[in-house]
Amino acid sequence: MDHLITSIPEFQMSLLLFVALAGYLIAHRINQSAVVGIILAGIAVGPSWLGLVTYTDFVAGLAHLGAVVLLFTIGLEFKLEDISKPWYFLIALLGILVPWGGGFFLAKAFNFDFNASVFIGTALTATSIAITANVLREMGKLQTQAAKAIIGAAVIDDVLALLALSISEGLVSGTLSFSSIVIISLKAGAFLVVGALVGRLVVAKLMERFSCIKLCSKYPESVFIFAMMIAFFYALMAEFAGLSAIIGSFLAGISLAGVKVKQGHIFKEGAEHLQIIFASIFFISLGVILDLHVVTPTLLWFIAALSAVALLTKVFGCGIPARLSGMSFKESLTVGIGMAPRGEVAMIVALLGLNQNLIAQETYVALILMSLLTTIIPPIILRNWVFRR
């Protein structure tokens, strides 16, 4: 019976939205970003404490849609020119290499074998664009120089992290081949370039023409449906290219950002409204995915060291090139801290390592917790210290 109830979609929806509200309340009480509050609420209702929400396929699906819609709405606020500067490539590159090295040598110091160390290093490379972007938006800082650098570098980071993952897998399995690395980079790079070009030159024009046909004056909502279809289609294409789905929907958002259509407010507000409901579910899922019970006291030291390394390597790895590019100290610090959240990306890498028997269950737990801590701490630092007047 109990199992039956929790499988009813409206049970999950009402519970998840209740948890989201609780998250807002927590965020408001502790005066932190809503993202932090909602993740904490997710931990509370997940297996760690109350056990009310389980990470079912349906919840996972909704969370995934939420992340896709979130990055689409964030993309809508940017121009391609804003986020594609050569310096951002350097920020992304060092933001991959430094954390990889930091993770690898830390693992070595904790007596992990070579394969596990490679994987731990790889798990530290990724950046979760969703968290920081939402936190910056919440604070009204999305149009700052630092925010643009973070977003731009995080997109490139996703390509480089994909490369790092495939290089690591090649190293571990001994099948590292130059040609496969080239193919992977070409596929991912081609998606970004072709996706951006097609988005600007074809999709945006298509949408403008679509919005002028008779159908759209009769059913204005069809423009909104069209826009969301593009968002999900780009997400799908990104996954085919080996990238995160959210990079695709972000690119779709950028492509449609400049589109001028009569019904423009409909699709922008509509996407915003979808995002409010489903991005909350995504943030909750980050908390639910974790079971704190499996943390043992002996593991705590490693988790603390791993999280510290994860934070500091991004702060220095991304902050130094940002400073070299001419940003102020505060802006560079913002970039470094803003690139630190690992979010769901590191969790996916950790799961991959676990499934391939490269890391043990407790290493997996450590990586998940590192991921969570690097997701929760940066918004707190940004809010209370960096952006404090």
Next chain:
Amino acid sequence: MDHLITSIPEFQMSLLLFVALAGYLIAHRINQSAVVGIILAGIAVGPSWLGLVTYTDFVAGLAHLGAVVLLFTIGLEFKLEDISKPWYFLIALLGILVPWGGGFFLAKAFNFDFNASVFIGTALTATSIAITANVLREMGKLQTQAAKAIIGAAVIDDVLALLALSISEGLVSGTLSFSSIVIISLKAGAFLVVGALVGRLVVAKLMERFSCIKLCSKYPESVFIFAMMIAFFYALMAEFAGLSAIIGSFLAGISLAGVKVKQGHIFKEGAEHLQIIFASIFFISLGVILDLHVVTPTLLWFIAALSAVALLTKVFGCGIPARLSGMSFKESLTVGIGMAPRGEVAMIVALLGLNQNLIAQETYVALILMSLLTTIIPPIILRNWVFRR
């Protein structure tokens, strides 16, 4: 590989939204209601023809959410007083008894046994409030006397159809007991009365107070999340009471319709935007659920007769009491035709009968097709004849 792709949420979403757009285009071309166009598009991409969309759990879940959100937004446009008139009870009652009798005797005439005939009669009793309400809204006729009668009677109809179903199950299994019937009616009736009272006196006030707390001026979106939480919670409670989930969310919509909050436009527009995306998926799913391949030529006569009986028994069963209540001929005809769509409700009853081995596979197919035809034909009649100037 093929199977893998179709299980990616963004693949399903982009495909479903593409199908929805195609549905709008079909509707526009054949000059019919969008609902009809989208269902036809659903049939085309479902197993009947192209086989692109399968009715997975995820799609079913999204469709279910869509129906819940749709009825919530429709509820937001009504006052309780508008749709609770004694005459509507009579319209609902005769709208159950006449179709039940019609279905039963038709089945008998086609040499079905007693049990199957009882089930066929039962499948004809239900009314799908979602279809007609959306069609009337599309035509801007939601605030007419006839529309209010249809909505009010359809809600009562859901309670009576539930009773009819349990009486039929009792008859067939020989375990018909007076007390169980009383319990079922009490539960469903109590939900409607208590739900409406609590909605008006508690939930509406709660929402007004909630919208005034500091949290809501900081995060206006939390009012929207609150409203949707109520919608899904009411849907859940309705299912517990044995009613359709959509009756619950409709009641939630009515309860929140009169709420005056600063952020009122947020939750009303937000619900509308959710509905645009997910109600489309619901309409598509009605088409996808059907596989026309299983229709044999010999079955066609029965399907035609069944659909005709299903349509006419609602037209007369609901139209005559509407006329007696003092409505004009045209209004009464609208009520009769508007009550005819069986939608997903009859499909659920048919599935129940199949699972209990009370009806054969081909009877099941006939019921599903009847359900589809009574769903597609009434909007066409309403649009082209009844509401034609």
